[in-house]
Amino acid sequence: MSSALVFFSNLSTAPSKAQRELLTLAARFENPTVAAASLIADEAREVLGQYGIATALQAQNPNTDFGGHELAVLDAALQHTDADLVLLENDSFSREIGARIAVRRNTAIVTDVVDISADLIATKDELAGSYSASVKSTTGVLIATVKPNSVEDAPHGAQDGVSVKDLELAQSSGPSVSIVAVDQKVVSDRPALNEARIVVAGGRGVDGDFGPVEDLADALGAAIGASRAATDAGWISHDAQIGQTGVTVSPQLYISAGISGAIQQKAGMQTSKFIIAVNKDMDAPVFEIADLGIVGDLSKVLPQAAAEIRRRQA
Ligand SMILES: Cc1cc2nc3c(=O)[nH]c(=O)nc-3n(C[C@H](O)[C@H](O)[C@H](O)COP(=O)(O)OP(=O)(O)OC[C@H]3O[C@@H](n4cnc5c(N)ncnc54)[C@H](O)[C@@H]3O)c2cc1C
Incomplete structure (x- = not known):
């Protein structure tokens, strides 16, 4: 063996x-x-x-x-x-x-x-x-x-x-590059995006306000992700971008809110085990890969979901 x-x-x-x-x-x-x-x-x-x-x-x-x-x-x-x-x-x-x-x-x-x-x-x-x-x-x-x-x-x-x-290490001739300064990032209480079991992601549809996404993520103990439209707009850090040119995630549950579902976004999340999409446009491409689709305004749907989850947790 x-x-x-x-x-x-x-x-x-x-x-x-x-x-x-x-x-x-x-x-x-x-x-x-x-x-x-x-x-x-x-x-x-x-x-x-x-x-x-x-x-x-x-x-x-x-x-x-x-x-x-x-x-x-x-x-x-x-x-x-x-x-x-x-x-x-x-x-x-x-x-x-x-x-x-x-x-x-x-x-x-x-x-x-x-x-x-x-x-x-x-x-x-x-x-x-x-x-x-x-x-x-x-x-x-x-x-x-x-x-x-x-x-x-x-x-x-x-x-x-x-x-x-x-462990005994072989003598080396010394590093060719040396670190002269280390700038540690602020660590959040949320799970790391690439290993979280649940991810709540927001897109252009949040219209600059990630509050409902953060609130639902807090209720679920989830990490926060975003589409490139949201990170490019400066509403959230580029580290949160999911997709072809961002992080690839494969959580048990992925909640997509206000994201159309462009191919470059799907590339980073379509192996998620269960996908819930919230979008006010019933023809949004994200619904093609969603296990559960909710046609509605995320600023109403997400707070209701967070409140219900908290009520059941209480
Ligand atoms: C080379 C290249 C690489 C790329 N890499 C990435 C990448 O890594 N990740 C990525 O995400 N994109 C990437 N993109 C960009 C990608 O093509 C899309 O432009 C981007 O994903 C769109 O983001 P979005 O879905 O948030 O915005 P939009 O496409 O504008 O969609 C916004 C959605 O929100 C919905 N909506 C609006 N308001 C509400 C509301 N109140 N409630 C509910 N729904 C609402 C709308 O119906 C719409 O479907 C890349 C593009 C290129 C060319």
Whole structure:
């Protein structure tokens, strides 16, 4: 049976939901091992044990280069474990690290993976979820970046101890780029857009007021997304843009409000498990892919939905 290595650039806090999904996937394989390009926090060690991870490798980040440390840690961990499968998150930074290690090791990287079989056949979404492809690496190790919400997070219940080892890194000639300043973004209480189970997204139809979208998102504990028309208008940050030139999301529930459903918007959300569309135009293209369509004014529909959800939660 194949062995798996999960790589995280940071485990200095408890693992996120997307990270726990990777641990669940890794537990299907032999000797699931974790490598972190940071020191592993006590609360993270406890969680690793719950997913059957026996060994975790760590190497503190000297914080002096841009991806070079992560690459060195993943390379050393691969050497240490001789794993057949490397699992990474699907964010752009992890995809870059995965691509760089694949080039260095002359092996395959598969992105947007939603499942991996015991014989290392990866299932991935193609063309924004219009097709699903099964692919196999023909060159040694398979590097896979896994989409959030593809695997049901399932710790195996037992609390096994995890053995944490310091990873020896090869001497490098030093980074070619060094970080001179770090500007941390303000962290919101809402779930991260790319891994949220529920997303409420607003478009031009909100007419400058994201209040009803935010209110419904708060009632549902959802992340907030937007169409490009809304981000271009400056009503919400560009980070919230969903679509071909924005973030790709695949939540359990996607609520689209005041968005027409252009092909470039659909490209980023049509793999959502259940889509509810609110639009005052009954001919809007978004209704073609909606599981539930509501023809109405979002400034009336969204507050009513939020009030009903809160009433049922009370
Ligand atoms: C190369 C390229 C890349 C692109 N990338 C992206 C991308 O990544 N993401 C993206 O979203 N777009 C992208 N676009 C833009 C895309 O083509 C559309 O222009 C955009 O998605 C439209 O946004 P919208 O649906 O909010 O606005 P509109 O198309 O103007 O639709 C607004 C909708 O709101 C409805 N509405 C209005 N008022 C209300 C109300 N009170 N209540 C309910 N409904 C109401 C209207 O009936 C209408 O259907 C891209 C375009 C190009 C050319």
